[in-house]
Amino acid sequence: MNDWTDAERRAEKAQEYFRLRQWKSALQELTAATSINPYNAAWFAQRGLAQDELGRFDDAVRSYQAALEIEPRDLGTLSHLGVNFHRLGRHQDALDAFERMDQIDATYEPSYCPRILIYADLGDHERAEEMFYTARLYREHCPACFLNMGVSLMSRGKLDRAIYCLQKAIDLDPGDARAYARLAEALWHDGDLEEARRQYLVALRKSPGDARLILDLAELLADMGRRDDAGEKYRRAIETAPDSAAAHQGLGRWLADAGQTEPAVEALRRALELDPTLPGAHVHLARLHLSQGQIEDARLHATSEVRLHSMDRRVLMDLANLLIDLGDVDGGTQCLDRFTRLYPDDARGWHNLAVAMFMLGRYDEGFVAGHRAIDLSPGDASTLFNLAVAAERMKHFDEALRYARRGLKIDDRNAPLQRLELRLRVLVQVDRVRRFWARLFAPSLGGSGLAG
Helix, strand or coil: HHHHHHHHHHHHHHHHHHHHHHHHHHHHHHHHHHCCCCCCHHHHCCCCCCHHHHHHHHHHCCCCCCCCHHHHCCCCHHHHHHHHHHHHHCCHHHHHHHHHHHHHHCCHHCHHHHHHHHHCCCCCCCCCCHHHHHHHHHHCHHHHHHHHHHHHHHHHHHHHHHHHHHHHHHHHHCCCHHHHHHHHHHHHCCCHHHHHHHHHHHHHHCCCCCCCHHHHHHHCCCCHHHCCHHHHHHHHHHHHHHCCCHHHHHHHHHHHCCCHHHHHHHHHHHHHCCCCCCCCCCHHHHHHHCCCCCCCHHHHHHHHHHCCCCCCCHHHHHHHHHHHHHCCHHHHHHHHHHHHHHCCCCHHHHHHHHHHHHHCCCHHHHHHHHHHHHHHHHCCCCHHHHHHHHHHHHHCHHHHHHHHHHHHHHHCCCCCHHHHHHHHHHHHHHHHHHHHHHHHHHCCCCCCCCCC
């Protein structure tokens, strides 16, 4: 048997391993086949698929690039390359790959629907919608397009439209666990927690070994106050994927909330051993150290989290609050400034940024942030309270009273606002009397000896 025949035999064996979903064995055979015959584009592409299944996305990129050196116009390989670039956060490389597909065949619909997600990740939702409608010109009922559009809408808080798109994706492809999971997430954000739980259970029936889904369900159960059920799901996620850093982190947070400090620290440290770049783990460890009065350890973990430059909404907010609690108001303000640039429609970010600016004495910037928070959440009396206090500190008593009264229109039983409004009424009267007497006894310009 010559080498070329051996390469063919190993590639055929890899196909059998693919059918059995034995990805490591398939990868071994394809690696051997491509080392013997480095001119077969299909084998490199299949090697990339096996690496995808194993989560080795950097390696998969190299395999797809090798395939494209041989067959540069292969649309399927270009599509897989673009998807992997997106997974790795290499957004521009991903867009370049899909735009190369346009040049080869502008009617190839799979080149458009992944770009919905990429543009959504970049915050360019106008282009995301453009990709959605362009894709539908070539395939009107594409479940992936509706799924990706639902994700884009959800990230903008347009939950009704997101839920519609995600339900449409399920109607078009009832077997896709991702659509049920995203629908569950949208329902969760919309406040329908019980229906979200049901959708997660459907997703898990479609994909029972998915540790990420189990973790998401655990988070939801914790939010529902079903703590014991949540703890069981965190442990199940670890049993399903022992090397999942996210699962250990979730268990660590659950243990911390239960007051089990030492096991929580152990779980979070294990998470960082598995993935030193895991967003959020350092924040939770810092919180635990801070609760024990271990200030320097808390600061070390806070600094480590800052260095990760996370873009995760929850992590950024938690990190900002942690830094402020540690006395680093400048650092917290920088985090909140980044948060509001990444999530400009999140009222909490603007509210907290206003508070941080007021703490630094940067009142003008604080008022800008506070007004943005009110625009996004007009029913938030707490922001109006903070604006009233800040205006009072600047001795703008009339303005402060207006803020307090707006707050009381929203929540007329708010005791701190009631006390503040009463104090401000007195201050406004005192200030008016003071200004009256100041004007009355002000020296006249006519007797000053100055030229008119």
